[in-house]
Amino acid sequence: MEDNTLTQEVKPPDTSKGPVRWLRDNLFSTWYNTILTCLGLVLLFFFFRVFFIWVFTQANWAVIPAYLRTLMIGPYPIEQVWRIGIVFCTLLTLLGLSAGIWRDRVLQIAIAIAGVGLFLLLIPLDVVKEGEDTSATLEFNLNIFYLIFFKRKWLLGGLVLLAVTFLIGRDKNTFKRWIIIGWVLSFPWTMIILHGFGKNAVSTTDWGGLLLTLILAAVGIVACFPLGVLLALGRRSQLPAIKWVSTVYIETIRGVPLITILFMGSILLPIFMPGDFQLDKVIRAMVALTLFSSSYMAENIRGGLQAVPSGQVEAAQAVGLTYPKTMHFIVLPQAIRAVIPAIVGQSIALFKDTSLVSVVGLLDLLGVGRTILGSSKWSGNYAEVWFFIAIIYFVFSFSMSIVSQKIEADLGVGKH
Amino acid sequence: MRKFLFRVSALVLAISLVTPLLADNHESVLDKVKNRGKLVCGVHGGLPGFGYLGEDGKWSGFDADFGRAIAAAVLGDPDKVEFVPLNAAERFTALQTGEIDVLIRNTTWTLTRDADLNTDFAPPTFYDGQGFMVPKSLNIKSIKELAGATIGVTGGSTTELNLADTMRSLGIDFKPLTYSDIDTLYNGYDAGRVDAVTSDKSQLVARRKNLKNPDDHVILDVTISKEPLGPLTIHGDNKWNDAVSWVVYATFFAEEHKITQENVKSFETENPEIKRFLGESGEMGKILGLPKDWAKQVIIAVGNYGEIFERNLTPIGLPRGINKPWTEGGLLYSMPFR
Incomplete structure (x- = not known):
């Protein structure tokens, strides 16, 4: 009897791996999960069937090569x-x-x-x-x-x-x-x-397509950074005037949708301009995008500034560093490193937000898409055009996202 | 320091107050265009047949061609024009602030726009009107038969107001369904969510082509509004408005007298009016502040009205309708070149 218990077989822990195991654990673990999985597969099948039938048999992709150059550079x-x-x-x-x-x-x-x-x-x-x-x-x-x-x-x-x-x-x-x-x-x-x-x-009214989208996004992302840093520091300043100006600016811009700022830039601003002075339409959009994103950037960076322990500033003051030096060498490097994911997230958002300029009559990628639909030959092919434009936006946004993840890994954000 | 800042701000304030006064020198847009060597023309960003980017990346369409015609008349070169795509909201601001020289963007000539909006109209280049499109299967022949129907319309437009006004005055009960965007409007119509759709007839014709079965739909004969579409210039600049107006008349005149892009260079005539038109006699150009052969340049560049129409609007299926010379029973009537 005792012998029997000693030799009782104990199953080894199930360490099997591989796709079958994964499927069983995640998709078919219980009867209701099995039903849900089957339902999901059926839905996916029908969706992709319709989608692929459209992509391969119904869509007329000839519109893309016909307009490829215009989509890339507009009327340049x-x-x-x-x-x-x-x-x-x-x-x-x-x-x-x-x-x-x-x-x-x-x-x-x-x-x-x-x-x-x-x-x-x-x-x-x-x-x-x-x-x-x-x-x-x-x-x-x-x-x-x-x-x-x-x-x-x-x-x-x-x-x-x-x-x-x-x-x-x-x-x-x-x-x-x-x-x-x-x-x-x-x-x-x-x-x-x-x-x-x-x-x-080449007048800026002839800049268009992906070219204009990239320029607007690059200007917005690059120019909003220094402005954002200044505003973030200004909001934490001891001087009431600077502090209030920064706070009012940030809160006003953040309280208004981007589209209204673009409309302000394209419709109201020219009325306020003196006499014959004309500010270029593209530049007005650049200014609007920069002003808008700088207030969000300021808040991102302020978050980073708050994450820097006050001991760091006190230590810097103790060794006699001036305010600019403290910021430059001690505080900002740590603050910005902490908020890189947020900054990249905002850059991606800004890249996509540039599509709003098509509403104020600029021919960015989306604007060119709209004007293609005005061509009598292709106006029925809007689904193809929008789909192609969506792919371009996705490729750029997704690449930015991947690059940011790599940079985060390099800098060890969140690890130390 | 404080004193210095005060002085600087006082100076800035003074400059910003004085600058508009100095800049306001009432130079005609005509001279501005000549000095700049380039015309800036506001157009629609994407309207079938009227204004859109062609496959070659150049602005095409009926409105764009009139922009080229003006450039040819003033500067002798139809390519010396820069097109600015504008939306409905910003088009008048762009004209009033001088960002564009002339607005050719499917704009209806109305009393308020003419008198109150600080703009002047040149003769209409296209007489449009609001109509209805219905599926043939409903067998509707007149507007009265639309009683109880759901009618699709784009929101916030004069189209919507015209629909309501007309139906109320006729005492017809109907359900309006407003769409914010024309693509969704015609998609909804094609999917049968509305019984009829109303818009400018030119748009109905252009959009019918893209429906699943264009032949199953019919545009009713009835027209419920007048939509004369023409170029606009800034209010009070008569010299410039005259030049733009006579460019439009020149295209009418050429069609009336069978002068075409092909034969204009070798057109031989004893008719004194045509001679004046071609710049062979008289001082028509000088009076307008344009080159002697301005009208000839217009026809060389874009052709007569009929040719412009056939190039841009016939392909989208628009009939000439009332946009014919008065000699053929239409509304195009050029003032005499005398």
């Missing part, structure tokens, strides 16, 4: 597109050099961008023209070569440039300072090159 004149090429090359050169010097994350970002470029280079998006037979394979392949080497020469050149500048920049650490200066100057440079001078100047 074709004779002046080389300007965009120069800006493109400048940014890629800077990126390539930075990737060579800093490696790590910058290199990863560069590789990701190169990957997207390669993907765009190889997909035969605009080979398929309406009513054309693409089954003739030889011609099809020739078409791809033609596309890569002639029609997409900018893309191909950009990829080569990125690789070459990476090789040049490898381990040239002495260049660091110059590269940073280059990045700072790249912004005014971009604006000047895109606009140009004299007879061939």
Whole structure:
């Protein structure tokens, strides 16, 4: 009897892994979970069936290649597109050099961008023209070569440039300072090159599409940061005047929807302007976006400032650091590091918010989408156009999100 | 320090008060356009046939072509024009503040807009009117038969007011269903959520093409409002308004006399009025402050009214209707070139 108990078999703990185990644990653990899973699958099946039938048989995607250039750059004149090429090359050169010097994350970002470029280079998006037979394979392949080497020469050149500048920049650490200066100057440079001078100047009313969306987002994100820091510090200031001005500013802007600020900028501001003085429409939108996002940025940063223990400031004062030095070396680095996720979240939100400028008559990505629907040939294809635009917004927002997660991991936010 | 700040702010205040007075020098927009070498024209951001971006990334449409015609008349080059897409709310502000020189954006000429809004109208380029579209299967022939129907309309527009006014005066009971956006309006109509849809006839025609079965829908003959659409200039600038008006008349005149984009360069005539029109005699250009051959340039650039119409509006299925020369029973009547 006793022998029997000693040799009683004890089952080993179930350590099986793999998809079957996961399914059983998560989807079919109880009878009601099984029913819910089946219901969910049926719903998903019907949704995706309708979706795929639309995507592959009903949608007329010819509208996208027909309007691809307009979606990318709006009514920017074709004779002046080389300007965009120069800006493109400048940014890629800077990126390539930075990737060579800093490696790590910058290199990863560069590789990701190169990957997207390669993907765009190889997909035969605009080979398929309406009513054309693409089954003739030889011609099809020739078409791809033609596309890569002639029609997409900018893309191909950009990829080569990125690789070459990476090789040049490898381990040239002495260049660091110059590269940073280059990045700072790249912004005014971009604006000047895109606009140009004299007879061939391209007015900002001709900027459009993804180009305008990216410019507006970049200006908003970059310019709101210093303003936000100043406002956050101002709100915590000991001086009542500064404190109240900052507080009133932040609370007023935060209490108003972005669309009303854009309308103020586009309709009321010109009325207040003296005489013949005209402020450019795009610049008015930039100002509105910057003013709007800076108040949110200020609150984000204020959150970070509060997270810095007061002992840090007291210690800095004890060693005799002045206020600017305390902020610059002690407080802000810790404060900003703590709120990077919030800052990136806000940048993504701002990127998407730029689509509101289409309501005040700017031709950003969404605005171009609207005007395509005014073309009598394509006005029935709005679903295709909106779907394509949604994908572009998603790709950009999602990439920003991934980059921010990597940066957070690097900085060890939330770990120490 | 405080004294210094006070002085600076006083100076800033003084400058901001004086600047508008200095800048206000009553220069005609015509001269501004000539000096700038470029016309700035406000258009609709996306209206089938009237204003939209073409596949080549250039502004196209009926309204955009009239912008090009003005640029050709004033500057001799139809490409010297910059188009600014505007929404309904900001269009008048843009004109009043001088952000644009001329507004050609499907704007109905009304008394209040003409007299109260600090704007002047040039002759209408398109006579539109509000109508109804119904499915053929309902077998409706007149507006009276719409009694009890649900009618789709875009909210906050004169369209909505016209509908209510007309139905009330006829004593017809109906259910309005307002949509905020025209895409959802026509989607709702196509899905059968409303029995009829009302809008400007040009829009009804353009949108009917995109319904699932266009042939199953019919636009009623009845027109419940007058919508004369034309270019606008700022109030009180007669010189500029004259120039814009006569560019419009030139397109009417050319169609009346069969002058086309093709034959204008070699058009031979003994008719003294046509000679004046082409700039071969008289001083029509000088009087308007335009080059001698301004009307010729307009026709070279965009053609006569009929050609502009056929290029932009015929493809979306719009009939000429009342937008025909007066000689053919329409409303297009050019004032004499004398």
